[in-house]
Amino acid sequence: MWGRVRKACARFFGAFRSEPDTGGDRRTHNLFEAAAVYVSACAEDDQDQIDEATGWVSPEALSFGVSELACRAVIALAQERDESPQTVARSLLGLPAA
Structure with missing residues (x-):
């Protein structure tokens, strides 16, 4: 039974990784990396880095990672500014205060 659980977990977490390309980079990258x-490549308008990062994990995993990064960034900024996360998020998007 534990073998089946282990295999199921391996498949689940394996979905968040892509196979390393044959370009010599044997290291796998996780979704948060x-x-x-x-996100940093988008901020710097670096298309080469954007393309590289999109090849590391599945589109779904990348979307989840970007969402998690956005949540953590908003929380960190809210704590730093002593404001609510909603106020910070609306400010970052240029929206009026609610």
């Missing part, structure tokens, strides 16, 4: 590289 891919999200961090993707």
Whole structure:
């Protein structure tokens, strides 16, 4: 039974990784690393890094990672500014206060 549980968990977590390309980079990247590289590359308008990060994990995993990164960033900024996360998120998006 534990073998089946282990295999199911391995398949689940394996979905968040992509196979390393044959370009010599044998290291696999996790979804949070891919999200961090993707978001910072978008901020710097670096299309090469964007393309590289999108190849590291599945699109679904990248989307989840970017969402998690956004949540953590808003929480950190809210704590730093002593404001609510909603106020900070609306401010970052240029929306009027609710």
